[in-house]
Amino acid sequence: DQQVKQNSPSLSVQEGRISILNCDYTNSMFDYFLWYKKYPAEGPTFLISISSIKDKNEDGRFTVFLNKSAKHLSLHIVPSQPGDSAVYFCAASALSGGGADGLTFGKGTHLIIQP
Amino acid sequence: KAGVTQTPRYLIKTRGQQVTLSCSPISGHRSVSWYQQTPGQGLQFLFEYFSETQRNKGNFPGRFSGRQFSNSRSEMNVSTLELGDSALYLCASSRGAQGRYGYTFGSGTRLTVV
Numbered sequence: 001d002q003q004v005k006q007n008s009p010s011l012s013v014q015e016g017r018i019s020i021l022n023c024d025y026t027n028s029m030f031d032y033f034l035w036y037k038k039y040p041a042e043g044p045t046f047l048i049s050i051s052s053i054k055d056k057n058e059d060g061r062f063t064v065f066l067n068k069s070a071k072h073l074s075l076h077i078v079p080s081q082p083g084d085s086a087v088y089f090c091a092a093s094a095l096s097g098g099g100a101d102g103l104t105f106g107k108g109t110h111l112i113i114q115p
Numbered sequence: 116k117a118g119v120t121q122t123p124r125y126l127i128k129t130r131g132q133q134v135t136l137s138c139s140p141i142s143g144h145r146s147v148s149w150y151q152q153t154p155g156q157g158l159q160f161l162f163e164y165f166s167e168t169q170r171n172k173g174n175f176p177g178r179f180s181g182r183q184f185s186n187s188r189s190e191m192n193v194s195t196l197e198l199g200d201s202a203l204y205l206c207a208s209s210r211g212a213q214g215r216y217g218y219t220f221g222s223g224t225r226l227t228v229v
Contacts, residue, residue, distance in 0.1 A: 102160030
């Protein structure tokens with residue numbers, strides 16, 4: 001039973017355009033969401049997070065949107081750059097419940113930025 | 116500042132053996148979590164240690180155990196290795212418990228069980 005789903009295994013976007021990565025979750029106890037980026041042979045790198053009390057969080061080229069009623073979040077990257085090519089993981093945690101299950105990760109979306 | 120350091124980077128073990136993996140967190144980080152990454156299951160939470168105490172544990176058998184030392188360094192042990200334990204094991208550190216300030220991951224230890 002996948003509690004965090006990233007339904008697109010891969011996404012190809014032209015350099016300079018917007019990349020939109022999507023993530024859905026089923027556990028209503030999740031109240032803290034994170035995006036990680038991973039290059040081959042490296043560990044995931046934290047990108048941006050959002051608490052369930054917000055519906056948007058921005059950090060430079062990265063913006064995360066949270067729609068609690070739809071249990072959906074998305075990561076927008078504008079403009080997309082070649083160095084953004086990586087696997088992106090969505091993760092969720094139930095912090096108010098003590099975070100007993102750590103982070104629950106989606107299976108990732110491989111973003112490919114084309115020149 | 117130095118990142119999260121995991122040793123060794125690669126390991127090959129035989130079924131039935133046991134293995135110990137090591138993780139040194141970022142200086143000042145008191146929380147260390149362990150994750151298993153496999154192609155089929157993705158990243159799965161193993162356990163989290165904070166101030167030498169195991170705070171949380173994922174859904175893994177008792178063959179998987181860990182500990183944290185007073186300097187926040189952590190070790191993970193897997194006993195009676197099975198072929199299905201072949202995976203990338205990732206350690207993550209955080210300033211606070213439950214990753215409230217975000218986790219920083221190491222590059223992982225690639226374990227192959229033959």
